[in-house]
Amino acid sequence: MNKNEIKIFSPATVANVSCGYDVLGFCLDTIGDEMVVRKTDRKGIYITKIEGYDLPLDATKNVAGVSALAMIADAKPNFGFEIEIYKNIKPGSGIGSSSASASGSVFAINELLGRPYNKTQVTDFAMKGEALASGSEHADNLAPGIFGGFTLVRSTSPLEVLQLPTPKDVYATIIHPQIEIKTSDARAILPKTFPLKDAITQWANLGSFVHALHTSDYELLKRSLQDVIVEPHRSQLIPHFAEVKLAALAHGALGASISGAGPSIFALSKGIENAKNVEKAMRNVYSKTSIAFETYVSKINTEGIREI
Ligand SMILES: Nc1ncnc2c1ncn2[C@@H]1O[C@H](COP(=O)(O)OP(=O)(O)OP(=O)(O)O)[C@@H](O)[C@H]1O
Numbered sequence: 001m002n003k004n005e006i007k008i009f010s011p012a013t014v015a016n017v018s019c020g021y022d023v024l025g026f027c028l029d030t031i032g033d034e035m036v037v038r039k040t041d042r043k044g045i046y047i048t049k050i051e052g053y054d055l056p057l058d059a060t061k062n063v064a065g066v067s068a069l070a071m072i073a074d075a076k077p078n079f080g081f082e083i084e085i086y087k088n089i090k091p092g093s094g095i096g097s098s099s100a101s102a103s104g105s106v107f108a109i110n111e112l113l114g115r116p117y118n119k120t121q122v123t124d125f126a127m128k129g130e131a132l133a134s135g136s137e138h139a140d141n142l143a144p145g146i147f148g149g150f151t152l153v154r155s156t157s158p159l160e161v162l163q164l165p166t167p168k169d170v171y172a173t174i175i176h177p178q179i180e181i182k183t184s185d186a187r188a189i190l191p192k193t194f195p196l197k198d199a200i201t202q203w204a205n206l207g208s209f210v211h212a213l214h215t216s217d218y219e220l221l222k223r224s225l226q227d228v229i230v231e232p233h234r235s236q237l238i239p240h241f242a243e244v245k246l247a248a249l250a251h252g253a254l255g256a257s258i259s260g261a262g263p264s265i266f267a268l269s270k271g272i273e274n275a276k277n278v279e280k281a282m283r284n285v286y287s288k289t290s291i292a293f294e295t296y297v298s299k300i301n302t303e304g305i306r307e308i
């Protein structure tokens with residue numbers, strides 16, 4: 001018997017991970033949204049409650065509704081769904097706020113339907129919602145949320161997601177300065193073409209990063225966490241980015257860069273003590289400014305979205 005209602009935790013995620021613009025991502029554990037989804041007799045998708053941030057209740061204007069509508073257009077159930085969203089991830093934060101909603105609704109509906117779709121298909125429906133927020137279909141926040149751990153999106157059409165191994169001692173530190181950067185704006189400022197020598201550097205780093213995950217080679221991980229394509233352009237949108245990055249590296253981070261489209265900055269470290277030292281160093285930089293901020297230290301969440 002399928003359930004009538006489910007409550008889920010939909011975690012925040014870090015996309016790009018320095019060397020993997022639009023393809024690489026990982027899943028966090030200490031911050032995420034909660035959602036309740038229940039079956040209802042009236043057909044369609046109804047967002048009945050949103051707490052935390054001011055977002056549209058209209059299902060066609062909310063990423064959670066858009067992905068859910070795409071799923072039910074395919075599944076054609078003879079009932080509908082009500083969605084309640086309890087948001088903790090600030091929209092425009094760079095840690096996958098829109099992605100958590102777009103993937104959470106379809107994960108939950110798939111569970112209530114008795115899991116007719118596999119994780120790749122769930123991600124495909126979620127991409128329809130994510131496109132509403134960013135103006136393009138990309139899955140580098142969605143895939144780690146749905147699959148857990150580190151993921152690589154080899155292709156979006158057709159969608160192919162590779163689940164990568166998570167070395168057991170890797171921890172993430174996030175600093176989120178409370179300014180908003182819209183993903184669509186951060187995408188618009190990027191050049192359309194790049195010098196071949198930069199592309200070579202970037203794909204060498206991406207390949208090495210994936211190899212480092214497979215072999216738990218922390219020194220290689222450190223050398224690979226570099227972005228010569230996107231960071232030089234987007235870092236100008238984030239106050240004190242260079243100081244935060246330098247502070248993180250000086251206090252033991254393996255690497256640091258912009259989380260997704262920013263303004264959040266992430267660092268990866270070996271061991272939780274290093275990750276906490278990096279948090280302190282990052283906080284020191286912003287403490288000297290008038291910009292409000294939040295920080296998080298998190299293990300890599302290898303499960304992804306889960307029922308609670
Ligand atoms: N359920 C929702 N949750 C969050 N944002 C939503 C939702 N529905 C619609 N939006 C819109 O999506 C935009 C935020 O998405 P955006 O991709 O810019 O931020 P983000 O998801 O935090 O960033 P990133 O993808 O870089 O991690 C806002 O304009 C917001 O109004």
Ligand SMILES: N[C@@H](CCO)C(=O)O
Pocket residue numbers: 015016021022023134138140141183186187260261
């Ligand atoms: N890869 C995306 C992630 C943000 O949604 C970007 O950086 O624009």
